[in-house]
Amino acid sequence: MRKGAQAMIHYEEPLYRPPSEARSLIFQATIGCSTNTCAFCVAYQGKSFKVRPEAELFAEIDWAATHHAGVRRVFLADGDALVLSTRRLLRILARLYSRLSHLERVTVYGSPQNLQKKSIDELRTLREAGLTMIYYGIESGDDEVLQRVHKNATAREIADAGAKPQQAGIDLSATVILGLGGPRLSDRHAQATAAVINEIAPRYASALTLMLAPRSPSFEAVYGDETWRPLTPVEALAECRVLIDHIVADAITFRSNHASNYLALAGDLQRDKNRLLEEIDAALGDPTGSRLRPDFLRGL
Numbered sequence: 001m002r003k004g005a006q007a008m009i010h011y012e013e014p015l016y017r018p019p020s021e022a023r024s025l026i027f028q029a030t031i032g033c034s035t036n037t038c039a040f041c042v043a044y045q046g047k048s049f050k051v052r053p054e055a056e057l058f059a060e061i062d063w064a065a066t067h068h069a070g071v072r073r074v075f076l077a078d079g080d081a082l083v084l085s086t087r088r089l090l091r092i093l094a095r096l097y098s099r100l101s102h103l104e105r106v107t108v109y110g111s112p113q114n115l116q117k118k119s120i121d122e123l124r125t126l127r128e129a130g131l132t133m134i135y136y137g138i139e140s141g142d143d144e145v146l147q148r149v150h151k152n153a154t155a156r157e158i159a160d161a162g163a164k165p166q167q168a169g170i171d172l173s174a175t176v177i178l179g180l181g182g183p184r185l186s187d188r189h190a191q192a193t194a195a196v197i198n199e200i201a202p203r204y205a206s207a208l209t210l211m212l213a214p215r216s217p218s219f220e221a222v223y224g225d226e227t228w229r230p231l232t233p234v235e236a237l238a239e240c241r242v243l244i245d246h247i248v249a250d251a252i253t254f255r256s257n258h259a260s261n262y263l264a265l266a267g268d269l270q271r272d273k274n275r276l277l278e279e280i281d282a283a284l285g286d287p288t289g290s291r292l293r294p295d296f297l298r299g300l
């Protein structure tokens with residue numbers, strides 16, 4: 001979808017989207033990330049945050065109405081388009097749904113900071129206007145980890161903000177990052193992250209495994225703990241086990257099938273919990289390690 005649209009939709013690269021938005025038409029409502037401080041993230045290091053002029057965006061939507069009239073899904077990029085004012089988002093949603101007559105869903109990345117500024121009534125209005133899902137980075141539920149990676153939000157703030165969309169009828173797709181706390185904080189990170197997931201009970205939860213790309217300053221420099229190191233594949237999987245084991249909230253579709261992970265898992269919690277744990281135990285108990293994705297096949 002994206003390549004065909006390039007002629008008349010201007011993309012300021014690099015362009016990122018959640019894996020599940022592979023079939024969506026992407027519009028950049030904003031450029032970059034409004035906070036851009038997370039030590040593990042290189043996505044928008046080369047971009048200064050800005051809001052796309054509405055006239056430009058609307059011209060692209062109007063063009064898509066002619067050239068991609070059948071589009072059913074739209075993702076609003078970049079890193080946290082939910083930072084836009086509710087009034088502006090409502091204008092964008094109105095334009096999308098009025099021009100794209102087959103449109104069924106519009107999704108967006110949103111941060112705790114974005115959600116703190118939106119009331120449940122505002123989110124409900126956005127849902128009624130067609131915002132169907134928010135992708136939300138929990139990353140960790142441990143305050144030391146969050147502070148060290150410069151997430152700029154506490155676990156309490158992440159849980160409170162993350163609970164709002166679903167109260168307004170908007171699905172939440174939450175991600176957490178295995179390995180963020182290194183070996184020293186592995187258990188604490190996994191248990192505290194499960195506690196935040198339990199509070200939010202997102203419709204979807206996925207685990208990524210930390211992969212560090214070159215950045216400046218480096219992750220290690222920002223993290224500031226000499227004992228920190230990346231987890232081994234076995235340690236990362238063991239951390240994933242603690243995470244899943246401690247999730248008790250129900251009706252969560254859990255995935256760890258992102259290419260960064262050493263073992264692809266998918267199931268509905270709580271129904272499939274035992275099977276997921278058994279799959280992890282089988283991989284951990286396999287001395288050949290052949291069930292784990294080799295490092296050269298991992299990717300972001």
Ligand code: SF4
Binds near residue numbers: 035
């Ligand atoms: S809020 Fe998201 S996009 Fe922005 S720096 Fe953090 S991880 Fe990257």
